Amino acid sequence: MRSFSLLSRSAGAAFLTPAGLLIGAFVIAPFFWVIYVSFTNRTLLGRTAMNPDFVGFANYFSLFDAASFFTRGEFGFSLILTVQFVLLSALAGQAALGMLLAWMLQSVPKSLKRLTEAVVIAAWILPEVVVAFAWFAFLDYENGTLNMIMDALGLPPGDWLLSFPFWVIVVFNTWRGTAFSMMLFNSAFSSIPPSYFQAADVAGATSWQKFRDIGLPLIRGHVVTDLILITMWTFNVFTPFLLTSGGPSYRTEILPIYTYRVAFRDFEFGKGAAVGVIVMLINLVFALFYLWVTRRRAKGVAA
Amino acid sequence: MASIRFDRVTKKFGEFTAVSDLDLEMGDGEFICLLGPSGCGKTTTLRMIAGLETPTSGRVHIGERDVTFMHPKDRRISMVFQDYALYPHMNLADNIAYPLKVRGESETKRHARAREVADVLKIGHLLERMPSQISGGQQQRTSLARALVYPSDVYLFDEPLSNLDAKLRLEARGFLNHLQRDMGMTAVYVTHDQAEAMALATRIAVMDAGKVVQYAPPLEVYRRPATTFVANFVGNPPMNLLPVEAMVADGNVQLKAEGLSAAPLPVSRAAARALDGNTKLTLGVRPEHLTIARGGEENTISGALFANENMGPETLVTLERDDAARFTARIFTDESLALRGTVKLGFASEHVHLFDPGGTRLPMDHESA
Numbered sequence: 161m162r163s164f165s166l167l168s169r170s171a172g173a174a175f176l177t178p179a180g181l182l183i184g185a186f187v188i189a190p191f192f193w194v195i196y197v198s199f200t201n202r203t204l205l206g207r208t209a210m211n212p213d214f215v216g217f218a219n220y221f222s223l224f225d226a227a228s229f230f231t232r233g234e235f236g237f238s239l240i241l242t243v244q245f246v247l248l249s250a251l252a253g254q255a256a257l258g259m260l261l262a263w264m265l266q267s268v269p270k271s272l273k274r275l276t277e278a279v280v281i282a283a284w285i286l287p288e289v290v291v292a293f294a295w296f297a298f299l300d301y302e303n304g305t306l307n308m309i310m311d312a313l314g315l316p317p318g319d320w321l322l323s324f325p326f327w328v329i330v331v332f333n334t335w336r337g338t339a340f341s342m343m344l345f346n347s348a349f350s351s352i353p354p355s356y357f358q359a360a361d362v363a364g365a366t367s368w369q370k371f372r373d374i375g376l377p378l379i380r381g382h383v384v385t386d387l388i389l390i391t392m393w394t395f396n397v398f399t400p401f402l403l404t405s406g407g408p409s410y411r412t413e414i415l416p417i418y419t420y421r422v423a424f425r426d427f428e429f430g431k432g433a434a435v436g437v438i439v440m441l442i443n444l445v446f447a448l449f450y451l452w453v454t455r456r457r458a459k460g461v462a463a
Numbered sequence: 464m465a466s467i468r469f470d471r472v473t474k475k476f477g478e479f480t481a482v483s484d485l486d487l488e489m490g491d492g493e494f495i496c497l498l499g500p501s502g503c504g505k506t507t508t509l510r511m512i513a514g515l516e517t518p519t520s521g522r523v524h525i526g527e528r529d530v531t532f533m534h535p536k537d538r539r540i541s542m543v544f545q546d547y548a549l550y551p552h553m554n555l556a557d558n559i560a561y562p563l564k565v566r567g568e569s570e571t572k573r574h575a576r577a578r579e580v581a582d583v584l585k586i587g588h589l590l591e592r593m594p595s596q597i598s599g600g601q602q603q604r605t606s607l608a609r610a611l612v613y614p615s616d617v618y619l620f621d622e623p624l625s626n627l628d629a630k631l632r633l634e635a636r637g638f639l640n641h642l643q644r645d646m647g648m649t650a651v652y653v654t655h656d657q658a659e660a661m662a663l664a665t666r667i668a669v670m671d672a673g674k675v676v677q678y679a680p681p682l683e684v685y686r687r688p689a690t691t692f693v694a695n696f697v698g699n700p701p702m703n704l705l706p707v708e709a710m711v712a713d714g715n716v717q718l719k720a721e722g723l724s725a726a727p728l729p730v731s732r733a734a735a736r737a738l739d740g741n742t743k744l745t746l747g748v749r750p751e752h753l754t755i756a757r758g759g760e761e762n763t764i765s766g767a768l769f770a771n772e773n774m775g776p777e778t779l780v781t782l783e784r785d786d787a788a789r790f791t792a793r794i795f796t797d798e799s800l801a802l803r804g805t806v807k808l809g810f811a812s813e814h815v816h817l818f819d820p821g822g823t824r825l826p827m828d829h830e831s832a
Contacts, residue, residue: 355548358515361535362542362619363562363609373561377552 204427253334258341292402465526472521747816753792760809
């Protein structure tokens with residue numbers, strides 16, 4: 161196939177240069193700089209701020225130090241917490257709840273479906289800070305909405321952010337991200353010809369049977385895409401910091417917050433960079449898996 | 464098996480009335496065709512039997528059960544869809560056996576039953592294939608097999624043959640006819656193809672704009688179309704319709720039109736009464752009842768030769784009169800090939816249909832009632 165170009169090579173290069181320079185300066189250069197820093201004992205202040213020493217894999221070894229690995233506030237604790245956070249809020253929360261909502265939307269009148277979609281999108285486009293503050297207000301001990309509801313129901317109020325900080329960020333992230341999964345599954349379901357479900361209706365299938373035998377198998381590709389994307393996003397989400405700052409006593413310190421604390425609160429740039437590199441590697445695995453799945457799917461469609 | 468009854472059923476979509484005040488009884492073991500142009504409400508009627516649409520008002524009964532608001536899965540029905548609705552991720556065996564799966568049958572049992580039905584429909588050798596790997600005709604039979612695999616009170620067909628090419632359609636039509644004779648199933652069949660309706664139905668309900676215009680056995684619909692709409696819809700090519708002047712005298716009606724020479728026509732007393740004051744009527748003659756005039760015909764009509772289409776067994780001869788009205792005849796002899804210029808066609812009085820200005824058929828003298 162011959163390719164046609166709108167621009168000459170030199171004009172194209174000229175247009176690409178500004179963006180290329182910016183990406184080079186703010187993405188690619190820091191990428192390599194972080195890898196370099198992770199092998200030093202660089203700090204913000206003191207002697208090692210100006211003249212850091214090359215320490216080899218010392219930062220990495222300290223992260224995986226068996227004696228303190230599972231201690232609160234250490235890398236291992238944070239990693240396990242993050243895995244739990246992803247499993248509960250992304251997979252069990254966003255994906256499962258999103259799937260349930262999307263499936264239920266298939267059998268409601270069109271007007272109600274449109275309204276739900278509009279409300280969900282509206283909630284989704286709110287800025288993170290606004291959402292976090294709204295949740296802060298919702299959970300406040302003295303004047304929070306949740307405690308008012310509890311009070312009205314005759315139940316004792318709770319100091320949610322102190323007593324159940326991990327569950328708060330799990331529910332928060334579920335609430336925050338379900339819209340995406342719901343919209344994705346919803347549009348995937350809508351692409352299935354209605355006669356498939358009608359034929360199943362006539363044949364005597366229940367809603368659960370239709371979901372299990374027809375709906376889910378036919379959108380399997382979308383589900384895989386969704387799971388990879390939300391796992392990646394949840395793995396890297398920083399917003400819970402706005403609610404709990406990683407506390408109390410590191411109980412909500414998921415990896416992005418842990419990285420931030422080590423590098424920019426404790427000012428251990430070297431160690432923080434090492435965490436960053438590990439997170440980067442984990443993300444790389446997700447990304448490669450995602451690319452592999454989508455390529456395989458594209459091939460499957462072509463074949 | 465069960466009968467079906469519509470009791471003053473109306474279905475509206477917003478402002479649009481798809482089905483209007485429908486009363487219809489379909490007997491046990493009958494094969495009913497709902498025939499009409501697109502948008503006439505035939506598919507909506509079928510989907511109300513299936514439970515895929517709910518009437519705006521009125522009731523629907525299957526047998527003794529009021530199913531108006533019943534979920535499709537509880538109605539004991541089977542349906543064949545226009546697009547076949549085969550599941551692309553299941554092979555043919557699983558597709559056919561799916562209704563048994565949802566009923567909790569074991570895999571061995573349901574696959575045995577699927578094979579049984581597939582063998583009857585001559586697709587038994589394809590059971591391991593996926594729907595995308597078989598032809599349109601085979602897909603059609605697979606969806607038929609899925610409808611037949613479990614016992615149902617009523618079988619519903621939504622234009623099942625319309626996605627097939629002409630040759631396959633004839634074959635499938637013959638097969639459906641055979642199946643109906645074999646099983647004696649109660650079936651409701653939606654189509655816009657009058658030939659399908661004629662070939663398959665025990666009774667045809669011709670629908671127009673949400674109403675049933677005529678509900679009768681195929682031959683009755685063909686021989687005594689209730690209105691000009693039915694006359695125009697049933698028959699291929701459709702019945703010739705021509706505006707005429709009519710004068711009633713001594714129990715006879717005399718028709719007049721350009722190029723028409725008609726013998727006085729005895730009409731029934733009822734028709735004569737109905738004719739009173741009606742001087743403008745519509746004359747209808749089927750193309751197959753016209754012959755090339757040799758003299759001595761009761762009635763003749765002439766016009767300039769417009770088209771002369773040889774179909775093999777017959778020739779379609781179309782005449783055009785000065786007022787641009789056209790008249791088509793099916794001529795079964797070869798003499799039509801030599802026709803030139805002005806042509807005169809003859810027809811017998813027993814083949815004359817008359818319609819009043821509202822389009823309703825007038826009963827003729829030789830017909831009872």
